[in-house]
Amino acid sequence: MHYFQFHRRELHAEGLPISRLAKAVGTPVYLYSHQTLVRHFNAFDRAFSALPHLTCYSVKANSNLALLRIFSRLGGGFDIVSGGELFRVLRAGADPRRIVFSGVGKTEAEIEAALRAGILLLNVESIPELELLSRVARRLKLRARISFRLNPDINPRSHPYLTTGTPENKFGIDIKEALSVYRRAARLPYVEPAGIDCHIGSQITSIRPFVAVLKKLKNLVSRLQRMGICISYLDLGGGLGITYRDESPPHPDEYARAVGKELRGFSGSQSPGGITLILEPGRVIVGNAGILVARVLYSKKVGRKEFVITDAGMNDLIRPALYDSYHEIIPVRPRGGPRKKVDVVGPICESGDFLARDRKLPPLKAGDLIAIMGAGAYGFSMSSNYNSRPRAAEVLVRGNRFTVIRRREIPADLVRGEVIPRGLDP
Numbered sequence: 001m002h003y004f005q006f007h008r009r010e011l012h013a014e015g016l017p018i019s020r021l022a023k024a025v026g027t028p029v030y031l032y033s034h035q036t037l038v039r040h041f042n043a044f045d046r047a048f049s050a051l052p053h054l055t056c057y058s059v060k061a062n063s064n065l066a067l068l069r070i071f072s073r074l075g076g077g078f079d080i081v082s083g084g085e086l087f088r089v090l091r092a093g094a095d096p097r098r099i100v101f102s103g104v105g106k107t108e109a110e111i112e113a114a115l116r117a118g119i120l121l122l123n124v125e126s127i128p129e130l131e132l133l134s135r136v137a138r139r140l141k142l143r144a145r146i147s148f149r150l151n152p153d154i155n156p157r158s159h160p161y162l163t164t165g166t167p168e169n170k171f172g173i174d175i176k177e178a179l180s181v182y183r184r185a186a187r188l189p190y191v192e193p194a195g196i197d198c199h200i201g202s203q204i205t206s207i208r209p210f211v212a213v214l215k216k217l218k219n220l221v222s223r224l225q226r227m228g229i230c231i232s233y234l235d236l237g238g239g240l241g242i243t244y245r246d247e248s249p250p251h252p253d254e255y256a257r258a259v260g261k262e263l264r265g266f267s268g269s270q271s272p273g274g275i276t277l278i279l280e281p282g283r284v285i286v287g288n289a290g291i292l293v294a295r296v297l298y299s300k301k302v303g304r305k306e307f308v309i310t311d312a313g314m315n316d317l318i319r320p321a322l323y324d325s326y327h328e329i330i331p332v333r334p335r336g337g338p339r340k341k342v343d344v345v346g347p348i349c350e351s352g353d354f355l356a357r358d359r360k361l362p363p364l365k366a367g368d369l370i371a372i373m374g375a376g377a378y379g380f381s382m383s384s385n386y387n388s389r390p391r392a393a394e395v396l397v398r399g400n401r402f403t404v405i406r407r408r409e410i411p412a413d414l415v416r417g418e419v420i421p422r423g424l425d426p
C-alpha cells in the first residue's frame with residue numbers, strides 16, 4: 001500500500017501531480033511519500049507491539065537524513081553498517097542506545113567511534129574482530145556490549161546476491177562455533193556478550209526461513225544461559241520482502257505472529273529485563289515508499305528492437321543491472337494507443353544500463369515522464385557518479401507540499417576533493 005495514485009489521469013505523489021514536481025525540481029528525481037513511510041514504519045513496529053522489541057531501521061536501504069529523522073521520531077532505532085552511517089544517524093538525532101552496528105569489515109576507527117558514541121550493540125562477525133574490539137574497548141576503558149552475528153546455514157531462496165546466511169557467504173560466524181566464541185568473549189574484561197544476531201538475506205517472501213532461524217537462536221540462548229551467559233537481545237535481522245511485481249510476501253503482522261508464537265513461553269534467558277527482540281527492516285519500510293521519476297529523451301529502433309532512452313540510468317538505479325530486478329514502469333500521463341514491447345534504458349555507456357527489458361508499455365514520446373516504482377530501497381543509496389553524472393535530487397512529499405531533501409548535484413560536486421598535482425600546468 002502506497003500513496004502514488006492516479007487522479008484525473010495523472011500519477012500523483014500524495015496530493016501532488018508528478019509533472020508539477022518534475023517541472024520544479026527537474027529529472028531524474030527520487031520522490032518519497034511521507035505518509036507511506038510513516039504507515040510502513042508503524043505497520044511494522046506495531047506488529048511486534050506484544051513483544052519487548054526494538055525496530056532498528058536498516059540505514060543502508062535509504063540513508064537520507066530526513067527519512068532517518070522521521071523513523072527516529074517514530075521511536076525507531078537504527079541498524080548501521082559503517083562509520084559513515086553512524087555519522088548520519090547521529091546527525092539525524094538518533095538515540096545511541098537504539099543503534100546496532102553490523103558488518104564484516106569494521107575498521108578500528110569505526111569501532112572506536114561506535115564505542116565512544118555509546119551504541120547499544122556491535123554485531124561481531126569474526127574472532128579477529130572480537131580481538132580488535134576488545135583492544136579498543138580496553139584502551140578507551142569502555143565496556144562493549146556485543147552480539148555475535150551467526151551464520152545459521154539457512155537459505156531463504158531469494159536472489160543469490162541477497163543471500164547472506166549460508167556457508168558460501170562471507171557473513172557471520174559458523175553457528176557450530178557459537179558456544180566457543182561466546183565463552184571466549186565472556187572472558188574479556190571490556191566485552192559484554194549481551195545479544196545474539198542473524199541476518200539471512202533480503203527480499204525474503206516466506207516466513208519459514210525466519211522461523212527456522214529463530215528456532216536455532218532459541219536453542220542457543222538456552223545453552224548459553226546454562227553456561228552462565230545471559231542474552232538480553234535477540235536480533236532477527238531484516239530481509240522481509242516486498243511486492244515489486246507479483247510476489248506475495250507475508251505482511252509484518254503475519255511475521256510478528258509467527259515470531260510471537262515461537263517465543264511464547266520461552267524463558268531461555270534469565271536476563272532481568274527478559275529478552276528484547278531486535279528487528280532490522282530496510283526494504284519493507286522504504287521500498288514502496290519511493291519512486292524514481294525520469295524523462296524520456298529519445299525513442300529509437302535498432303534492428304527489430306525498440307528502445308526508450310531516459311535521463312535516468314544505472315548510476316541512478318542499479319538494481320535492474322545488478323540483480324536483474326523488476327521495477328514497474330508507469331507513464332505519469334499515459335497516452336492512448338497500443339502497448340509495445342520496449343527496452344527502457346539509460347544514457348550510460350554500458351549494455352547493462354537498463355531499467356526494464358522487453359516491457360510492454362503504452363506509447364512513450366520524447367519529453368514524457370515515467371515513474372519507476374518501488375525505488376525507495378537500495379535506489380538512491382546505491383547510486384553513483386558513474387559517467388560523471390551528478391546524482392539525482394531527492395524530494396519528500398507530504399500532502400500537497402514537498403521539500404527537496406537532497407539537492408541535485410552540480411558539476412562542482414563531481415570534482416570535489418580532486419587535485420591536479422603541481423607541475424602538470426596546462
Ligand SMILES: *Cc1c(COP(=O)(O)O)cnc(C)c1O
Pocket residue numbers: 058060061079081102103199201202203237238239240280281282283284377
Ligand atoms: C541489509 C541489511 C538489513 C536490511 O535488509 P532488508 O532486506 O532491506 O530488510 C538488515 N540487517 C543487516 C545486517 C543488513 O545487512
